[in-house]
Amino acid sequence: MKRREFITLLGGAAAVWPIAARAQQGERMRRIGVLTPFAANDAEGQARLTAFAQGLQHSGWIVGQNIRIEYRWGDGRADTMRKYAAELVALAPDVMLASSSAAVAPLLEATRTVPIVFAGIGDPVAAGYVESQARPGGNATGFTVYEYSIGGKWLELLKEVAPRVTRIAVLRDSTVAAGPGQFGAVQALAPSVGVDLRPIDVRDAGEIERAVTAFAESPNGGLVVFGSPGATIHRDLIIMLAAKHRLPAVYSARYFATVGGLVSYGPDFLDQHRRAAGYVDRILKGEKPSDLPVQAPTKFELVINLKTAKALGLELPPSLLARADEVIE
Numbered sequence: 001m002k003r004r005e006f007i008t009l010l011g012g013a014a015a016v017w018p019i020a021a022r023a024q025q026g027e028r029m030r031r032i033g034v035l036t037p038f039a040a041n042d043a044e045g046q047a048r049l050t051a052f053a054q055g056l057q058h059s060g061w062i063v064g065q066n067i068r069i070e071y072r073w074g075d076g077r078a079d080t081m082r083k084y085a086a087e088l089v090a091l092a093p094d095v096m097l098a099s100s101s102a103a104v105a106p107l108l109e110a111t112r113t114v115p116i117v118f119a120g121i122g123d124p125v126a127a128g129y130v131e132s133q134a135r136p137g138g139n140a141t142g143f144t145v146y147e148y149s150i151g152g153k154w155l156e157l158l159k160e161v162a163p164r165v166t167r168i169a170v171l172r173d174s175t176v177a178a179g180p181g182q183f184g185a186v187q188a189l190a191p192s193v194g195v196d197l198r199p200i201d202v203r204d205a206g207e208i209e210r211a212v213t214a215f216a217e218s219p220n221g222g223l224v225v226f227g228s229p230g231a232t233i234h235r236d237l238i239i240m241l242a243a244k245h246r247l248p249a250v251y252s253a254r255y256f257a258t259v260g261g262l263v264s265y266g267p268d269f270l271d272q273h274r275r276a277a278g279y280v281d282r283i284l285k286g287e288k289p290s291d292l293p294v295q296a297p298t299k300f301e302l303v304i305n306l307k308t309a310k311a312l313g314l315e316l317p318p319s320l321l322a323r324a325d326e327v328i329e
Helices: 003-010 043-058 078-090 101-110 150-161 179-193 205-215 229-233 235-244 269-284 306-311 318-323
Strands: 030-036 067-073 095-099 116-121 140-144 167-172 196-201 221-225 249-251 263-267 300-305 326-328
Touching: 030 043, 030 078, 030 101, 043 067, 043 095, 043 116, 043 269, 067 078, 078 101, 095 101, 095 269, 101 116, 101 140, 116 269, 140 269, 150 179, 150 221, 150 249, 150 263, 167 179, 167 205, 179 196, 196 205, 205 235, 221 235, 229 235, 235 249, 263 269, 300 306, 300 318, 306 326
Parallel strands: 030 067, 030 095, 095 116, 116 140, 167 196, 167 221, 221 249, 249 263, 300 326
Antiparallel strands: 263 300
């Protein structure tokens, strides 16, 4: 989607949907708050919230007729996200969307009464966002992105595309609740595929560059990039460093591969946000978050960037290319 089309649909950063028409007589205008760690000009953030808005429209919620949406775009910093979360709660929305763990945590700090639907969350139980996936119990519910075992899948993929790799830097956000479980899955598999692991935190751009540069000084290295708000925000830097140091890398989502990442495997984040719109619809119609079970992803994508593979001198197995949902040439 082009930026102009997105602005037409969403109404710009940290802004209120324009009221294009009066609400139908007898129908109350409902208010939805949306918090995202993405910057307003981030293409992935735009795509996710466009999918959410389209999902609402599919359920009959028309901006300017029966809903208005308050957006707050962040920068991934905890203090910024807390500020915007407080602003949204003060507006007394009927329900809020939290796009990623970087958004749901500050929203739950700000309110335990306003309904929250989250999308793109690793482990909401471990994080304390819900009591259980079957019975969330509080004011939040939504959609998870993957189980811990996917970490092993990323490791296997890296060895499949680059068999000579014996050292792997795992780029992760140590503050994300799902991180230890995912790293544990990778650690358990590492000896059987003959690799040593080194964790690198992705919260700070300077630290990412220093750590990856130091890691690349020894041969036979590769990267596995866990899904997290930090990895998403710093994705251009991570992909640049992988190319600069000729490090084969596996990423957690399609939007890494489409901008130069070698291979990605993970859930369809746009589908997550469309499904989140369905939960928002149900809450606006009277259901409670505590009664709506947390749902796992239903769509996963394997994306291969053949141009990047050629630049790294990698000859990918035909069987891998045949399994791919998308091959970028």
